[in-house]
Amino acid sequence: MADQKKLVEEITSMKEDFAQWYTDVVKKAELIDYASVKGCMVIKPAGYALWENIQKELDKRFKETGVENVYMPLFIPESLLQREKDHVEGFAPEVAWVTHGGLEPLTERLCVRPTSETLFCDFYKDEVHSYRDLPKLYNQWCSVVRWEKTTRPFLRSREFLWQEGHTVHATAEDAQERTIKMLNIYADFCEQVLAIPVIKGRKTDKEKFAGAEATYTIEALMHDGQALQSGTSHNFGDGFAKAFGIQYTDKDNTMKFCHQTSWGMSTRIIGGIIMVHGDDSGLKLPPRIAPVQAVVIPIQQKKEGVMDCAASLADRLKAAGVRAKLDGSDKSPGFKFAEQEMRGIPVRIEIGPKDMEAGKCVVVRRDNGEKIDVALDALEKKIPELLDAIQNNMFEMALKHREEHTYKATEYAEFCDIIENRPGFVKAMWCGDRACEDKIKDDTRATSRCMPFEQEQLSDKCICCGKPANKMVYWGRAY
Amino acid sequence: MADQKKLVEEITSMKEDFAQWYTDVVKKAELIDYASVKGCMVIKPAGYALWENIQKELDKRFKETGVENVYMPLFIPESLLQREKDHVEGFAPEVAWVTHGGLEPLTERLCVRPTSETLFCDFYKDEVHSYRDLPKLYNQWCSVVRWEKTTRPFLRSREFLWQEGHTVHATAEDAQERTIKMLNIYADFCEQVLAIPVIKGRKTDKEKFAGAEATYTIEALMHDGQALQSGTSHNFGDGFAKAFGIQYTDKDNTMKFCHQTSWGMSTRIIGGIIMVHGDDSGLKLPPRIAPVQAVVIPIQQKKEGVMDCAASLADRLKAAGVRAKLDGSDKSPGFKFAEQEMRGIPVRIEIGPKDMEAGKCVVVRRDNGEKIDVALDALEKKIPELLDAIQNNMFEMALKHREEHTYKATEYAEFCDIIENRPGFVKAMWCGDRACEDKIKDDTRATSRCMPFEQEQLSDKCICCGKPANKMVYWGRAY
Numbered sequence: 001m002a003d004q005k006k007l008v009e010e011i012t013s014m015k016e017d018f019a020q021w022y023t024d025v026v027k028k029a030e031l032i033d034y035a036s037v038k039g040c041m042v043i044k045p046a047g048y049a050l051w052e053n054i055q056k057e058l059d060k061r062f063k064e065t066g067v068e069n070v071y072m073p074l075f076i077p078e079s080l081l082q083r084e085k086d087h088v089e090g091f092a093p094e095v096a097w098v099t100h101g102g103l104e105p106l107t108e109r110l111c112v113r114p115t116s117e118t119l120f121c122d123f124y125k126d127e128v129h130s131y132r133d134l135p136k137l138y139n140q141w142c143s144v145v146r147w148e149k150t151t152r153p154f155l156r157s158r159e160f161l162w163q164e165g166h167t168v169h170a171t172a173e174d175a176q177e178r179t180i181k182m183l184n185i186y187a188d189f190c191e192q193v194l195a196i197p198v199i200k201g202r203k204t205d206k207e208k209f210a211g212a213e214a215t216y217t218i219e220a221l222m223h224d225g226q227a228l229q230s231g232t233s234h235n236f237g238d239g240f241a242k243a244f245g246i247q248y249t250d251k252d253n254t255m256k257f258c259h260q261t262s263w264g265m266s267t268r269i270i271g272g273i274i275m276v277h278g279d280d281s282g283l284k285l286p287p288r289i290a291p292v293q294a295v296v297i298p299i300q301q302k303k304e305g306v307m308d309c310a311a312s313l314a315d316r317l318k319a320a321g322v323r324a325k326l327d328g329s330d331k332s333p334g335f336k337f338a339e340q341e342m343r344g345i346p347v348r349i350e351i352g353p354k355d356m357e358a359g360k361c362v363v364v365r366r367d368n369g370e371k372i373d374v375a376l377d378a379l380e381k382k383i384p385e386l387l388d389a390i391q392n393n394m395f396e397m398a399l400k401h402r403e404e405h406t407y408k409a410t411e412y413a414e415f416c417d418i419i420e421n422r423p424g425f426v427k428a429m430w431c432g433d434r435a436c437e438d439k440i441k442d443d444t445r446a447t448s449r450c451m452p453f454e455q456e457q458l459s460d461k462c463i464c465c466g467k468p469a470n471k472m473v474y475w476g477r478a479y
Numbered sequence: 480m481a482d483q484k485k486l487v488e489e490i491t492s493m494k495e496d497f498a499q500w501y502t503d504v505v506k507k508a509e510l511i512d513y514a515s516v517k518g519c520m521v522i523k524p525a526g527y528a529l530w531e532n533i534q535k536e537l538d539k540r541f542k543e544t545g546v547e548n549v550y551m552p553l554f555i556p557e558s559l560l561q562r563e564k565d566h567v568e569g570f571a572p573e574v575a576w577v578t579h580g581g582l583e584p585l586t587e588r589l590c591v592r593p594t595s596e597t598l599f600c601d602f603y604k605d606e607v608h609s610y611r612d613l614p615k616l617y618n619q620w621c622s623v624v625r626w627e628k629t630t631r632p633f634l635r636s637r638e639f640l641w642q643e644g645h646t647v648h649a650t651a652e653d654a655q656e657r658t659i660k661m662l663n664i665y666a667d668f669c670e671q672v673l674a675i676p677v678i679k680g681r682k683t684d685k686e687k688f689a690g691a692e693a694t695y696t697i698e699a700l701m702h703d704g705q706a707l708q709s710g711t712s713h714n715f716g717d718g719f720a721k722a723f724g725i726q727y728t729d730k731d732n733t734m735k736f737c738h739q740t741s742w743g744m745s746t747r748i749i750g751g752i753i754m755v756h757g758d759d760s761g762l763k764l765p766p767r768i769a770p771v772q773a774v775v776i777p778i779q780q781k782k783e784g785v786m787d788c789a790a791s792l793a794d795r796l797k798a799a800g801v802r803a804k805l806d807g808s809d810k811s812p813g814f815k816f817a818e819q820e821m822r823g824i825p826v827r828i829e830i831g832p833k834d835m836e837a838g839k840c841v842v843v844r845r846d847n848g849e850k851i852d853v854a855l856d857a858l859e860k861k862i863p864e865l866l867d868a869i870q871n872n873m874f875e876m877a878l879k880h881r882e883e884h885t886y887k888a889t890e891y892a893e894f895c896d897i898i899e900n901r902p903g904f905v906k907a908m909w910c911g912d913r914a915c916e917d918k919i920k921d922d923t924r925a926t927s928r929c930m931p932f933e934q935e936q937l938s939d940k941c942i943c944c945g946k947p948a949n950k951m952v953y954w955g956r957a958y
Contacts (some may be wrong), residue, residue, distance in 0.1 A: 035552045036552075036598070036601050037554045042550070068524035074622055075516045097577060097579040101575050101626035110575075147581040
């Protein structure tokens with residue numbers, strides 16, 4: 001077991017230094033590597049396979065609601081970016097600018113898309129004419145660039161992968177309905193597939209998207225008690241439509257402005273998976289998103305029949321729909337165990353001569369370390385059941401953690417004390433004034449995460465200024 | 480049928496002006512739209528759905544050979560691009576340069592990747608240490624930018640989508656085997672899925688990829704007799720490995736340089752699908768790649784039961800694994816027919832009151848216009864059979880066209896005459912000198928497309944200079 005120890009000892013413990021633990025896991029589980037351009041990352045096979053599964057699951061859910069995929073250009077002319085005032089103010093300070101094409105200087109600078117509202121609007125203005133053309137429900141999978149000063153793998157990088165949906169509707173009601181529909185898809189995906197419980201709610205004006213009328217968010221709590229904004233859905237009202245001239249002729253033959261939405265989820269959520277589920281042995285992947293769900297590890301693999309038996313177990317599991325893999329490499333079993341734990345593979349199946357004699361194998365759960373003897377002929381039945389049990393347990397553990405780290409405050413001193421000493425979400429009333437949000441951030445480094453759909457009247461006064469308040473807000477420090 | 484005529488009349492006939500026909504089809508079949516940045520395109524739902532199917536088919540074939548997907552950054556520092564001499568000479572004149580990040584000028588210019596050899600090499604140099612780490616078989620799906628002066632949708636645009644595979648091997652033999660394996664995957668994909676027959680061969684040194692030791696290609700013939708390079712696979716030997724220092728410790732404990740390959744196919748192939756199969760009524764999609772394989776069009780759809788019957792046919796086909804769609808819109812049947820033809824949907828199924836009474840529907844093939852009565856209860860059996868028949872017929876028609884437009888020449892005057900007056904491939908012998916290739920291009924605008932694997936000894940002297948020659952080359956004008 002010397003190997004195993006070594007591999008695990010190479011990662012910092014969560015308690016000692018959570019940030020370092022995160023970086024260690026990202027590297028040791030071979031999810032990413034740093035690239036030659038500062039702040040950019042190479043997503044390695046184990047990381048990209050996770051993203052492919054996320055794409056597959058989300059894309060299916062989008063298409064079930066009528067969404068179609070398209071692809072917009074990478075570049076936005078400066079004049080186009082400037083068309084919507086709030087939007088350009090929000091993004092211009094952090095975009096990368098292309099000034100030369102080949103050997104020639106460009107007549108107009110192009111920015112590398114930080115998000116594509118302006119491109120979609122420019123496209124829709126010529127595409128939409130009549131109420132018959134509506135709605136348009138388009139989405140794209142692409143990379144975007146934001147020139148961040150400080151970066152962290154997955155959580156904040158200068159380039160990241162995401163999907164951005166952009167829809168156009170005839171009425172404000174239709175746009176609002178779509179905004180919430182997509183938020184619900186994100187929430188269900190996080191809870192059911194990623195085993196990450198989320199709070200659904202609306203962002204305050206201070207925290208909303210540049211150019212949006214309203215931004216809705218799902219917020220998750222990481223293991224260290226910090227929040228992660230995990231997906232957002234924006235209702236633009238007719239603001240962009242007015243800035244870009246996106247109009248349609250309605251049934252009554254009058255010209256009307258369209259209403260729009262946009263919504264996105266990015267590779268950032270992989271950071272969420274790591275920080276919600278991981279532990280001091282490494283990554284812990286929920287079975288429904290894990291690229292490999294079960295790894296079969298032969299014990300005394302050079303003994304006659306062992307390797308064949310292990311291979312046949314992996315094949316049987318694959319035939320039963322389990323994403324199974326055989327680790328037949330010449331590393332020691334101890335090293336393979338540590339690797340399975342580091343990579344977060346939900347179950348490992350150990351099979352050696354003694355097990356074969358007894359007609360069973362040993363199955364070890366990654367979520368709780370439990371070892372279970374499983375009869376070989378029950379494998380196809382037991383492993384899928386176990387994967388479901390692991391999925392559910394991981395969600396329950398994450399939910400329990402969030403509940404244990406969600407606090408209520410009705411006095412400001414208490415509020416500040418919790419933020420400082422008990423990392424987590426703090427529920428508190430807010431009067432609606434930006435000044436209070438600013439003061440809270442200055443005093444505590446906590447931000448308003450969202451005004452949750454499920455409101456509680458904790459008191460009748462603002463946690464900060466004491467004026468009348470009827471909005472309960474989730475507050476917390478965030479990534 | 481007035482609608483139908485109108486929609487079709489809007490496209491130029493192939494004979495009149497092939498280039499304009501192509502542009503008309505691309506627009507009218509709603510594959511792309513032009514974007515606000517010159518030379519960039521918006522890929523619309525019908526075009527992107529094609530690309531998604533191409534991705535799905537290729538990705539499956541790649542993974543079956545052990546390839547894993549990754550994601551490399553969008554940006555390449557100028558110094559990194561310059562590391563391999565031939566490579567930078569080939570690409571530097573046509574890259575887009577980022578000079579500012581946010582409000583700050585960058586200390587080093589970054590180019591937007593025109594291809595990612597340099598990034599993969601920079602990554603592999605730290606990733607590969609021992610023979611145990613080899614091979615690495617990575618691929619990425621992404622967009623690349625090349626600042627072309629003249630552009631055409633799909634065929635040549637400043638940004639396009641593609642996949643680029645980059646592999647590292649221990650030996651020259653392994654690299655060569657992988658190079659040919661991937662070329663064969665591209666060829667099989669083109670022939671079996673896209674119904675496009677291809678010539679497999681090797682590029683001359685003049686036409687090979689910047690930095691490659693050898694480039695292999697598949698070449699297809701378009702309807703107008705021009706060639707389209709449809710996919711390439713490069714063997715880099717150890718050239719990049721030496722430039723970037725990618726070395727491994729072999730079993731005998733000596734340090735050796737790796738051998739590498741790269742291979743790519745892009746959205747350009749969609750241009751090939753259009754130009755191989757299309758006709759004066761629009762696009763013609765091979766069933767295996769068509770996003771919609773069958774559209775059900777109700778006739779007299781307001782009559783009782785017609786719409787329900789049409790919907791049930793579409794549902795039955797979907798259940799039988801056919802990508803079927805109901806067109807229940809309030810457009811006229813004639814308009815719907817023209818639209819099905821323009822969009823290249825392989826079959827349409829017409830169902831009206833009289834058909835229902837007779838217990839049948841009318842099935843119209845897009846490939847040859849044939850109308851067939853199909854008994855309603857035989858639909859699940861007949862339509863998949865018909866789709867296979869269409870797929871095969873489309874391949875046979877394309878092959879016949881290519882064979883009828885492939886010529887042999889043994890005299891230079893004859894060669895020039897064919898190139899000028901009978902567009903197609905010309906097979907002719909070549910001595911191997913760059914000077915002859917240059918002269919042929921100057922005289923005829925034809926380039927060497929490839930030295931095919933299947934060689935014929937047409938004569939013993941070079942078509943151009945008359946010196947001894949033992950290489951048969953496919954020549955042609957190309958996109």
